[in-house]
Amino acid sequence: MGMLDERVAVITGAAQGIGLEIARRFLAEGARVVLGDVNGEAAEKSAAELAAAGDGGAAIGARCDVTSEDEVGALVQRAVAEFGSLDVMVNNAGITRDATMRKMTLEDFRAVLDVHLVGSWLGTRAAGGVMREQKRGSIINISSISGKVGMLGQTNYSSAKAGMVGLTKAAAKELAYLGVRVNAIQPGLIRTAMTEALRxxxxxxxxxxxxxxxxxxxxxxxxxxxxxxxxxxSYMTGTVLEVTGGRYM
Structure with missing residues (x-):
């Protein structure tokens, strides 16, 4: 038996990278998974590939712009309509618009906060609305070690990722008595296509x-x-787990 047998999970930003790997692992552990991504075609393609490699039909993809309240709500309701419940929500979608404060535009500052922080708030609120009625659920916000220490050229990203920690703890306090847990992960340097493009x-x-x-x-x-x-x-909520190899411990 898998660790997530019969569970239903929604993952944003899941067409590639960390989100896709989370979807793959959840599927391998018996979950039924909805992959959301602003690139709807890529989400559908990734979901089809996962389903074909697994037990088939357990993964579906859909377009979701996490800055849109309607699209986030629709993604959550898609999971409930297709699979009957929502047990896990992973708010993973993110972008970068790096620059020093002197060069960063207000538009790029707001864009990063909208995707990471507002998007996670919308996902947490939408998932929490379903989970509180079920009296169970786990919400996972993918923050970053940048939110702990701050990074040069990332006043937008570091602010957003730090905000996600505050969101996690406040939401955890609101939802704990309803059986809904909210936790965060702070990855460090992860080998992805984006990081491998670094000088x-x-x-x-x-x-x-x-x-x-x-x-x-x-x-x-x-x-x-x-x-x-x-x-x-099962007895953890409001926690922040660092996945950094000891960096900035």
Whole structure:
């Protein structure tokens, strides 16, 4: 038996990267998964590939712009309509618009906060509305170590990721008595297409800050998400788990 047998999970930003790896792990553990992504075609393609590699029909993809209240609500309701419940919500969608404050535009500052922070709030609110009626559920917000320490050229991203921690703790307090848990993950340097495009000297400098002396694979973040989604973490809420290899401990 899988750790998520008969559970239904919604994951935003799931067409690629960490979100896709979380979807893959959840599916392998018996969950039925809805992949949301602003690129609807990519979400549908990824879901089809996951379903074909697994037990078929257990994964579906849909377009979701997480800054849209209507689209986030529709994604959650799609899960309920297709699979009958919503047990796990992973707010993972994100973008970067890096620049120093001197060069960063207000538009780029707001865009990053809208996707990460507002998007996570919309996802938490929509999922919480379903889960509170079921008296069960796990909401997982994918923050970042940038939200703990702040990063040069990322006043927008670091602000948004720090805000997600506050959102997680406040929502956890509101929903705990209803049987709904809200936790966050703060990944560090993860080996993805985006990070592998970094200049060699920048990559080396980041690695030098990590006691474990390597970047993480997306699957290592997915494993922590599985823990928070499962009954193994049944008495945990409002927590922030760092997946950083010891960086900035």
């Amino acid at each position: 060699e000297d920048i990559w080396a400098a980041k690695l030098a800050e990590i006691p474990m002396a390597r970047a993480a694979e997306p699957a290592e973040v997915a494993g922590v998400a599985l823990f928070l989604a499962s009954e193994l973490s």
